[in-house]
Amino acid sequence: MTDATTEAAHSTGSAVAPQAEDPTAFGLLNTADHKRIGRLFIGFSLLFALAGAITDALVRFDLASDSGHAVLNLETFTQVFMFTRDALVFGMLIPFFLGVAIYIVPLQVGAPNIAFARAAALSFWGWLVSFGVLVGAYIGNGGPAGGWDEGVRLHMLALAGLVMSLIVGAICVAVTTLTMRAPGMYMDRTPPFAWSALVTASMLVVSLGVVLGQLVLLYIDHGYGRHFLDGNYGVWPRIDWMYRTPQLFIYVVPVLGVAAEIMLAAARRWVFEPLALYFTMGLVGLFGFGAWANFGIAGEGADVVDGLEGIVLVGLYAGALAGVGGLLALLGFTVWQSRTWPRPTTAVLAAFGAGKLIAVVALVGLIGAGVDWLNIAGRGVDGNAPLRFTTWVTGQQSLLIYGAGLLGVLAALHWWAPKIWGRRLSELAGWASFAAIGGGAFLAWLGPTLSGAFTEQPQFVYNDPLLTTDYGSLIDSSAAEGLSVVGGIGVVIVLAGLGLVVLNLLVSVGMGKGAEADADPWGGLTPEWLLDSPPALGQSDSLPQLNSGTPLLDAELNGSVASAERTASEVPA
Amino acid sequence: MSETAVSTAEAPQPGRYTVPGLPPRPRSQLVGTGFAIAAGSMAVAGALGHYMARRHLLDDPGHDWLAGQSVPNPQLVYALITLLVSVVTAHWAHWASRRGERGHTWVGMAITLVMGFAFFNMVMHSLNRMEIELGAGEWENLAFAVTGLSLAILIVGMFYLGLMTLRSLGGSVGRDRSTLLGSAVFFWDFAVLAWAATWYVVYVVK
Numbered sequence: 001m002t003d004a005t006t007e008a009a010h011s012t013g014s015a016v017a018p019q020a021e022d023p024t025a026f027g028l029l030n031t032a033d034h035k036r037i038g039r040l041f042i043g044f045s046l047l048f049a050l051a052g053a054i055t056d057a058l059v060r061f062d063l064a065s066d067s068g069h070a071v072l073n074l075e076t077f078t079q080v081f082m083f084t085r086d087a088l089v090f091g092m093l094i095p096f097f098l099g100v101a102i103y104i105v106p107l108q109v110g111a112p113n114i115a116f117a118r119a120a121a122l123s124f125w126g127w128l129v130s131f132g133v134l135v136g137a138y139i140g141n142g143g144p145a146g147g148w149d150e151g152v153r154l155h156m157l158a159l160a161g162l163v164m165s166l167i168v169g170a171i172c173v174a175v176t177t178l179t180m181r182a183p184g185m186y187m188d189r190t191p192p193f194a195w196s197a198l199v200t201a202s203m204l205v206v207s208l209g210v211v212l213g214q215l216v217l218l219y220i221d222h223g224y225g226r227h228f229l230d231g232n233y234g235v236w237p238r239i240d241w242m243y244r245t246p247q248l249f250i251y252v253v254p255v256l257g258v259a260a261e262i263m264l265a266a267a268r269r270w271v272f273e274p275l276a277l278y279f280t281m282g283l284v285g286l287f288g289f290g291a292w293a294n295f296g297i298a299g300e301g302a303d304v305v306d307g308l309e310g311i312v313l314v315g316l317y318a319g320a321l322a323g324v325g326g327l328l329a330l331l332g333f334t335v336w337q338s339r340t341w342p343r344p345t346t347a348v349l350a351a352f353g354a355g356k357l358i359a360v361v362a363l364v365g366l367i368g369a370g371v372d373w374l375n376i377a378g379r380g381v382d383g384n385a386p387l388r389f390t391t392w393v394t395g396q397q398s399l400l401i402y403g404a405g406l407l408g409v410l411a412a413l414h415w416w417a418p419k420i421w422g423r424r425l426s427e428l429a430g431w432a433s434f435a436a437i438g439g440g441a442f443l444a445w446l447g448p449t450l451s452g453a454f455t456e457q458p459q460f461v462y463n464d465p466l467l468t469t470d471y472g473s474l475i476d477s478s479a480a481e482g483l484s485v486v487g488g489i490g491v492v493i494v495l496a497g498l499g500l501v502v503l504n505l506l507v508s509v510g511m512g513k514g515a516e517a518d519a520d521p522w523g524g525l526t527p528e529w530l531l532d533s534p535p536a537l538g539q540s541d542s543l544p545q546l547n548s549g550t551p552l553l554d555a556e557l558n559g560s561v562a563s564a565e566r567t568a569s570e571v572p573a
Numbered sequence: 574m575s576e577t578a579v580s581t582a583e584a585p586q587p588g589r590y591t592v593p594g595l596p597p598r599p600r601s602q603l604v605g606t607g608f609a610i611a612a613g614s615m616a617v618a619g620a621l622g623h624y625m626a627r628r629h630l631l632d633d634p635g636h637d638w639l640a641g642q643s644v645p646n647p648q649l650v651y652a653l654i655t656l657l658v659s660v661v662t663a664h665w666a667h668w669a670s671r672r673g674e675r676g677h678t679w680v681g682m683a684i685t686l687v688m689g690f691a692f693f694n695m696v697m698h699s700l701n702r703m704e705i706e707l708g709a710g711e712w713e714n715l716a717f718a719v720t721g722l723s724l725a726i727l728i729v730g731m732f733y734l735g736l737m738t739l740r741s742l743g744g745s746v747g748r749d750r751s752t753l754l755g756s757a758v759f760f761w762d763f764a765v766l767a768w769a770a771t772w773y774v775v776y777v778v779k
Contacts, residue, residue, distance in 0.1 A: 213623070
């Protein structure tokens with residue numbers, strides 16, 4: 001089927017001849033090819049993921065001592081803690097899926113390139129340079145709680161650069177999905193990943209825009225008198241919401257798109273109600289919009305809606321849970337309808353695991369928000385810290401970033417490696433990575449979650465950096481320290497799994513040990529599998545006219561790609 | 574290689590994109606501008622929200638907040654009116670562009686840009702008269718930051734308008750080729766609205 005349909009696709013094509021990549025360094029710098037930009041995002045984001053996981057392990061083990069800091073000191077602890085969040089969210093989670101979207105979405109919607117290709121390139125280089133400046137600011141003791149004043153402002157500038165770069169990249173992806181779909185591929189027939197990329201890109205644009213406005217105010221006040229900032233430390237509590245749930249849900253919506261692509265291909269069926277597929281993913285993005293819930297966490301404006309922050313957070317988690325649960329139920333029903341058990345490839349396992357973990361995070365988040373709202377077990381009253389101020393939050397971050405996020409990374413890499421690099425990754429290494437990342441993420445979640453629930457261990461440096469200096473007087477130190485070690489071991493295992501992913505890429509792709517892939521090695525359903533692996537720039541334009549996001553499934557059901565085409569006369573006015 | 578890659582994003586390709594009877598594709602630049610406006614709106618909303626939240630924390634904002642500053646209301650109102658008129662002239666230019674009337678297009682854009690410069694002249698004069706000293710207090714810092722953000726958006730808007738005016742001078746006029754100018758006018762509408770919101774919150778409500 002695959003060869004026939006590919007041949008049919010190519011034979012009916014027209015227009016723009018595929019173009020070769022300029023292999024020189026200048027060509028790389030000057031590239032406006034969505035595939036190269038996507039690859040650059042993917043490669044560097046994996047490196048930053050390694051850096052973030054290493055520093056996270058340092059932070060966890062640093063808390064495993066009742067004498068204060070085991071590995072770092074107070075100043076470096078806060079810096080390393082904050083860098084970890086920056087690296088994992090702005091260095092890995094957002095840019096990785098942005099890179100995959102920049103590569104895959106144009107192929108999926110039948111566009112010859114990403115919209116505003118130069119802007120997409122600017123997005124990558126801006127992101128890379130900004131991240132370099134961010135690292136420089138931290139090294140110079142200039143993070144949000146640093147001792148070098150100019151460095152603190154340098155960090156804010158770098159963060160603004162990161163945010164603007166990612167917004168530009170997100171706009172390119174969103175515009176591609178909205179305006180460059182092949183004629184006949186209407187929004188209700190868009191491939192699931194392209195839709196999830198649109199949801200995330202749209203929500204990134206509106207949520208990260210808020211950060212820009214905040215950073216302008218913080219930068220000015222920090223530079224001139226610090227009238228409302230309480231010293232250098234005042235910066236962090238005002239931007240911390242970007243690294244927490246529910247905002248984190250926005251960053252992992254593409255994981256749901258990856259899961260849907262892979263599960264539907266495994267089932268060889270389309271969902272019985274496509275609008276529900278799109279609606280549920282949109283719901284997760286919509287309820288992940290946590291920017292405006294910031295009042296429930298930071299000081300300013302909290303009294304305006306005093307008492308409402310609890311119900312707001314409950315509502316956000318409930319909405320996200322409804323979205324994820326609905327999507328998983330829809331996919332599960334489709335697999336059940338197919339009456340076939342999916343082959344347990346790394347991509348299938350990781351996609352299944354990642355989707356489930358997002359649902360678990362939403363459920364745990366709902367429980368935590370409910371406990372805070374209803375003051376269950378005295379939480380939030382009589383001097384007891386609400387769960388959202390404890391390491392309960394760290395547990396959620398761990399499960400969402402390491403569990404859902406990295407498993408989503410693993411699934412996307414194994415699924416699309418043939419299309420991105422032309423080679424398949426090692427399945428054996430993939431299974432080992434899946435086990436390590438899944439198991440490690442569980443421990444990285446378990447330790448801080450139990451510690452937050454039972455020892456009220458503060459969420460590290462949320463309210464006051466001094467809290468990190470004398471844990472012994474604040475918490476049941478032995479239990480918290482032990483649970484910190486559990487979390488630390490989990491991060492080390494995640495790190496090993498991540499290292500294996502990078503090694504797998506280097507060996508299978510870099511050294512060319514992976515099996516060469518044909519156009520559709522997995523039996524995918526979406527248009528990118530009609531193209532060569534990897535396709536030349538503009539090859540999408542040689543596709544036949546598409547009238548759905550699953551032409552290969554249509555071809556399987558109807559006999560050929562050509563029969564799935566929609567003629568001009570059939571298109572409604 | 575790269576040149577073709579860039580142009581494909583905007584220009585319809587031969588073949589599939591020109592099939593008779595198929596609906597025309599939406600405009601990439603207009604949609605992209607819409608997303609940029611969404612990001613800018615949230616930035617302004619975030620900054621204004623922070624400003625209002627800080628103001629709310631004071632016991633007597635009217636007395637404590639401004640600390641003796643007097644706002645030159647007439648000049649700022651004239652500045653706002655100038656901007657609002659520039660919105661009309663910008664839409665006039667776009668309307669003329671869609672009808673292929675180049676002369677009206679260029680006159681409309683020239684007046685819009687002149688009004689933009691006049692606005693900046695009035696606002697800078699007003700702010701100089703107020704003698705806001707950066708770092709003197711919380712209001713000064715917040716007002717400077719929020720005002721600066723809105724002015725920066727207006728500068729971007731003027732730059733965008735100027736650039737698209739040059740495209741019009743190069744012949745990009747007519748019903749199907751005015752989307753670029755229309756995108757710039759769309760952004761200008763947003764920039765003016767952002768300034769109006771800033772003016773109301775910072776200089777009227779204070």
